[in-house]
Amino acid sequence: MGELVHAEAGSVGRVVYGRVRPNEDLVTAIETICDEAGVLNGFIRGSLGSLTDACVDCGDGSETVVYGPAVEVVGLAGEVRTAAGGKPVAVLHGMIAGPDGRIGGGRFMRGKNLVCVTFELAIEEWVVSETPENAAEPRP
Template sequence: MTDRTIVESGSMGRVAYARIAPNEDLVHAVEKLCLAEGFRNAFVRGALGSLVDACLETAGGGVRQVQGPAVEIVSLAGEVRAQPDGSLRASLSGVVADTEGKVYGGPFVAGANPICMTFEVTLEEWLPAQMDTATAA
């Protein structure tokens, strides 16, 4: 447990439903969608689709390659946050199933998760009001 907790207040904004084209990277495409819609911060609210291959971070700091074709995304969650330099960074985690039905989970490695056919995603804009910092007991 950490000794510091950050609580952010704000409100939900607009919702965007989008289709990501084949061979686009999942993480970078979500960042581009937010830029195109003018979302500085957003949450992933839903997704449906598959990847050519998947590349997930492991708990030990390595990566796990899940070979396709057509690695199905079972679940996807994450957020997009504006960086101090104005760029956006998506942090996406999920569960995938390979062609034999084995399941794997973890954060998606940016630049290493190409969409197979099409991919549907729902993004909800987050409009932060202010940051409050509290120390946990």
Template sequence: MQHQRDARGRQLVHPGPPHPDRIESFADGLLRGEIVLPAGAVLIEAVAAGLAPLGLRSAALDLRGLVLGPMNFVMPTYSRTPDHVAYYSETHHRPGPVRVDEGTATYGARDGAPFLHGHVLWQDADGTAMGGHVLPLDCRIAEDCTIGFAGAREVAMEARPDAETNFTLFGPVAGEPSGGDLIVARVRPNEDLIEALEAVAARHGVREGRILSLIGSTVGARFEDGLAIDEVPTEILGLNGRFGRDAAGGARLDLEIALIDALGRIHRGRPGRGENPVLICAEVFIERLKAAQEE
């Protein structure tokens, strides 16, 4: 793994050429609601059965209260080859039931079929705080659950091979978006997490807003309270994120995240501005809370 540093902090060199579009985002109308996931169903099949009839091509899913069993998941780890700067752990298994305390997911499509990318937090049977990346084809609903969603019909999230990172990643694709109160975005590697999300808000004229879903990874982490995570592979989950305006009238984000490091530890806090480059990607859904003209 090669490391490259600049004045802003930690940077990584990925195996492929950097993509020219570092931040991709589109606005669309927001459709909000709830779906029931029936016990015994495969996770992605249950979600798709609820969302596909609505014509949604992308959605942020609120996974709080989801109960899985069995649940299969992975955690972040170091890559054993130069093909990636970081990778996934071996698959971990829990027979269930596992009750999700916090979690969100991106819903979209991969290879023409419904797919989702979700990060969740829970407590194991012995009370240990755990977190991971759920495998949507290898998890089943343990009992009937109701989850919330906020989605778009014209902006899709499609998983495609990414030459820069050598992963298949979700990214927003515009059909005929007419603008609206839901912004769907993807941030690429080495962009600062906070500054990139503020750039998305500024691009779409968001004066007041909130993050509905934020999942991705950062190069370790630096938190406002001084906590430093030096293990490079991470997975992050947005817990709370609100946009307002700074003294100069620009977009200002107050963000709290949970981070799963390469040792499986869970950290919570506010990431420092200009100190947290994205590792592989960050997927974000933003809701506009006050009407403003699109820039």
């Protein structure tokens, strides 16, 4: 049976539209876009683009690598949260499809997902409310 671990009050802020250029890593580029826009927390709401090669963590300790060129990102979902050092950290999950028909899915590995031509995305800012319930530590 499920158990609520943490609930967070907040509201939607700005929507930031970004473009990642060729040979930039998808994960670190999204973090840079958020940092430059002053987005402390956010969600990926839309994206379109391809990667030169793609590498995802399957969640069981293995990685799936799909070789391109032009590995399509079929779906992308993600969250950006500000780490203790004040810098945004992106965790991205998605589905990928290679030109040979090979597919995969999982968490995009930092430094292993270079953009092929361009990658466009929309990031929805999440503004955490300063409420007493947000000050409480989540239960383990």
